[in-house]
Amino acid sequence: MMNIAAIVQSLRCSLLHIESRLLQVAGLDGQLVAPALAVNGPSLLPQLNREEELEEQQSLDQPPGVLDGILWMAVPKKRRTIEVNRTRRRAEEKLLKVKNNIEPCPECGHLKQKHIMCGFCYAKVCKETGLIRQQMQAMDGGPLRAPAVETVILYEGETPSQLDKDKRIVERPRKRPAWFT
Numbered sequence: 001m002m003n004i005a006a007i008v009q010s011l012r013c014s015l016l017h018i019e020s021r022l023l024q025v026a027g028l029d030g031q032l033v034a035p036a037l038a039v040n041g042p043s044l045l046p047q048l049n050r051e052e053e054l055e056e057q058q059s060l061d062q063p064p065g066v067l068d069g070i071l072w073m074a075v076p077k078k079r080r081t082i083e084v085n086r087t088r089r090r091a092e093e094k095l096l097k098v099k100n101n102i103e104p105c106p107e108c109g110h111l112k113q114k115h116i117m118c119g120f121c122y123a124k125v126c127k128e129t130g131l132i133r134q135q136m137q138a139m140d141g142g143p144l145r146a147p148a149v150e151t152v153i154l155y156e157g158e159t160p161s162q163l164d165k166d167k168r169i170v171e172r173p174r175k176r177p178a179w180f181t
Contacts, residue, residue, distance in 0.1 A: 107179045121179050128180055136170055 102111055105118035112118040117125075132153060140146050151168045154160060155176035160169055 124177070125180065128177065132170060132172065135172070139170065 099113070101114045103114055104110065105112050105121060108118060108120050110118055110120050136146070136151065137143060147168055149166065149168050151170060152160065152164045153170050153172060155172045156174055158176065
């Protein structure tokens with residue numbers, strides 16, 4: 001929280017800034033205006049620390065203006081008509097495009113895009129690969145003890161080929177799914 005001295009200093013800087021703006025508006029910014037009454041300030045107000053005085057001197061070079069950003073904001077010269085707004089919002093590139101590359105999935109029959117895997121089949125593949133990973137982790141005893149050889153998945157009724165001789169074999173106790181080749 002700010003102490004009382006900092007609040008008084010902030011108020012003083014704000015009042016000086018407002019006074020300078022009012023003098024500019026009145027056309028008196030080139031003339032020196034002296035106060036009508038001089039008051040001994042330090043005896044009435046709490047004293048600032050040395051660091052705060054340095055900050056005050058730096059802030060006096062460029063006093064913070066509350067309204068500076070608002071006064072110079074860009075604003076439109078004329079109001080956009082309803083027709084212009086609707087034309088902009090309903091532009092051809094913003095409308096939904098009709099997709100012509102949709103076909104039924106050959107495995108499950110759900111609709112999918114031609115170059116993308118069916119979402120339902122993808123969920124089945126994720127589930128099957130998760131089960132395979134769990135079985136491999138149980139065989140190895142953990143993820144950091146996996147051998148550095150290629151792994152072959154064999155389903156029920158399949159036998160390893162001559163190419164699978166030096167590879168790690170994981171056997172699944174079910175028939176191979178048609179979509180998992």
